[in-house]
Amino acid sequence: MSGETPGAGPRVVGVGADAVERAAESALRPHDLTEFVGQTVVREQLQLVLAAARKRGAPADHVLFSGPPGLGKTTLAMIVAAEMGAPLRQSSGPAIQHAGDLAAVLSSLDEGEVLFIDEVHRMARPAEELLYMAMEDFRVDVIVGKGPGATAIPLELPRFTLVGATTRAGLLPAPLRDRFGFTGFLDFYTPAELVQVLRRSALLLGVQLTVEGAEEIGRRSRGTPRIANRLLRRVRDWAQVRGSGIVDRRAARAALEVYEVDERGLDRLDRAVLEALCRRFGGGPVGLSTLAVVVGEEAETVETVAEPFLVREGLLGRTPRGRVALPETWAHLGLTPPRGSAWQLALQPDDEGRGAGGADPA
Ligand SMILES: Nc1ncnc2c1ncn2[C@@H]1O[C@H](COP(=O)(O)OP(=O)(O)OP(=O)(O)O)[C@@H](O)[C@H]1O
Numbered sequence: 357m358s359g360e361t362p363g364a365g366p367r368v369v370g371v372g373a374d375a376v377e378r379a380a381e382s383a384l385r386p387h388d389l390t391e392f393v394g395q396t397v398v399r400e401q402l403q404l405v406l407a408a409a410r411k412r413g414a415p416a417d418h419v420l421f422s423g424p425p426g427l428g429k430t431t432l433a434m435i436v437a438a439e440m441g442a443p444l445r446q447s448s449g450p451a452i453q454h455a456g457d458l459a460a461v462l463s464s465l466d467e468g469e470v471l472f473i474d475e476v477h478r479m480a481r482p483a484e485e486l487l488y489m490a491m492e493d494f495r496v497d498v499i500v501g502k503g504p505g506a507t508a509i510p511l512e513l514p515r516f517t518l519v520g521a522t523t524r525a526g527l528l529p530a531p532l533r534d535r536f537g538f539t540g541f542l543d544f545y546t547p548a549e550l551v552q553v554l555r556r557s558a559l560l561l562g563v564q565l566t567v568e569g570a571e572e573i574g575r576r577s578r579g580t581p582r583i584a585n586r587l588l589r590r591v592r593d594w595a596q597v598r599g600s601g602i603v604d605r606r607a608a609r610a611a612l613e614v615y616e617v618d619e620r621g622l623d624r625l626d627r628a629v630l631e632a633l634c635r636r637f638g639g640g641p642v643g644l645s646t647l648a649v650v651v652g653e654e655a656e657t658v659e660t661v662a663e664p665f666l667v668r669e670g671l672l673g674r675t676p677r678g679r680v681a682l683p684e685t686w687a688h689l690g691l692t693p694p695r696g697s698a699w700q701l702a703l704q705p706d707d708e709g710r711g712a713g714g715a716d717p718a
Pocket residue numbers: 357358371372373380381382384385386391392393394395424425426427428429430431432474521523553581582585
């Protein structure tokens with residue numbers, strides 16, 4: 357998921373990654389499951405899947421990783437290949453817009469190879485349908501010609517492991533979802549886990565990091581290793597230019613103020629969403645697309661990048677009637693909620709008995 361935010365300008369905590377960031381990131385990627393911090397449940401489940409496949413001497417079942425950006429889906433895909441001793445081929449949903457694109461990739465795979473498709477929910481429908489057969493039967497029908505003269509030529513494929521990653525598992529059609537033998541749901545990291553991520557990264561980067569410095573950065577990293585690593589590099593810059601070179605609490609506080617990351621880790625986009633919700637819409641309810649237009653951002657970015665964190669922090673409610681500000685939202689912005697605030701009304705069950713956290717309006 358790219359997740360950069362043109363409307364809100366460059367974001368130091370943006371969870372997307374451009375080319376420079378990707379290079380910096382790959383230097384910090386854990387290479388095996390023992391180096392991979394947190395996600396204990398997923399790690400154990402995956403360990404079993406891979407160990408069993410190794411014991412059988414067969415490629416692992418297809419695996420799906422689901423969760424917000426920056427939590428380690430790509431890293432885990434690489435680990436799957438490494439642990440299976442197999443090469444990794446990388447592609448992404450948006451790059452596969454025709455069945456032929458996918459057929460070309462599949463037919464060039466080697467036996468046992470791991471094919472990683474990032475943003476698998478964004479693949480075109482005809483390619484998706486081709487993938488069903490490839491995943492299940494390790495063969496595809498290549499259609500040659502058009503109209504009544506078209507013929508399907510069956511093509512045998514080597515046995516491979518598909519690793520899919522998605523920030524929106526709900527958008528995957530059931531036939532595709534069901535063909536993954538294992539789905540790992542990645543959750544946000546605890547501050548203590550982020551401290552572990554940061555200490556590991558600091559070692560690799562040769563940065564001197566104090567415990568308090570790590571705690572301060574970890575607390576403001578929105579539960580996301582990618583953001584933790586990025587903030588570490590920015591605080592290191594501050595420490596080198598204006599401080600003693602050591603990343604301690606003082607450096608972390610000062611640097612994160614410069615980069616407009618607040619005490620809870622909210623950045624400019626997060627605050628823009630909350631400000632719009634409270635100041636422009638009196639606390640809502642307001643639809644996602646309207647909110648996105650007001651903050652100058654794509655609806656998908658607001659939905660996949662800002663919202664999961666804001667919802668988890670109790671700073672945003674999703675109701676069948678739209679997004680609503682919650683009591684903590686007003687408090688965080690230092691505002692007083694209007695009387696009979698929208699959230700109270702919106703949290704009442706609607707005609708179908710759904711309350712907050714129910715169906716997700718656009
Ligand atoms: N569990 C972890 N332990 C240590 N570092 C991690 C962990 N998870 C992620 N990282 C670090 O965070 C960065 C982002 O991880 P990754 O690219 O795997 O996320 P992602 O979920 O694939 O994101 P996207 O959905 O945007 O593709 C990586 O550089 C990696 O170093």
